[in-house]
Amino acid sequence: MIIRNPEGRPAPEFYHHGVEVSGNLRTLYIAGQIGVGPDGTVPAGIEAQARLVYANMKAVLDAADMGFADVVKTTVFLVNPKDRATFAAIRSEATGGLKTASTLVYVAGLVLPELLVEVEAIAVKAVTA
Numbered sequence: 810m811i812i813r814n815p816e817g818r819p820a821p822e823f824y825h826h827g828v829e830v831s832g833n834l835r836t837l838y839i840a841g842q843i844g845v846g847p848d849g850t851v852p853a854g855i856e857a858q859a860r861l862v863y864a865n866m867k868a869v870l871d872a873a874d875m876g877f878a879d880v881v882k883t884t885v886f887l888v889n890p891k892d893r894a895t896f897a898a899i900r901s902e903a904t905g906g907l908k909t910a911s912t913l914v915y916v917a918g919l920v921l922p923e924l925l926v927e928v929e930a931i932a933v934k935a936v937t938a
Contacts, residue, residue, distance in 0.1 A: 815868040863903035
C-alpha cells in the first residue's frame with residue numbers, strides 16, 4: 810500500500826488524500842476532495858468550489874501517475890440540488906467529458922459549513938512491466 814498525499818497540499822490530520830493498492834491492477838482510493846485551495850481558503854459558489862475539487866483530485870491522480878481516464882467510480886455529495894447542472898458542467902469540463910460509474914447524494918451539510926460539494930473517487934490502472 811502506498812499513501813498518496815500530493816506535494817504542495819496540506820497534509821490531512823485524519824486521513825490520506827489517496828491510498829494505492831497494487832496487484833495486476835493498481836487501485837487508487839481517493840478520499841473526498843473538497844473546494845479548499847492550497848492556502849486553506851474556501852471560495853464562495855459552486856463553480857469555484859467544483860473547479861477546486863477537480864484540481865485537488867487531479868493532484869492526487871498525478872501523484873499516482875494516473876489521470877481522469879483511470880477513474881472508474883465517483884461519489885458526489887452536493888448540499889444544494891439547484892447546483893447540480895453547474896456542477897455537472899464543471900465536472901465535464903475538468904474530466905474532458907469522461908464518464909464513470911457515479912453516485913450523487915444530496916446532503917444537509919459537509920465538514921465545513923461553507924462547503925457546497927465533495928467528490929470521492931476510485932481509479933484503476935494496469936500494472937506495466
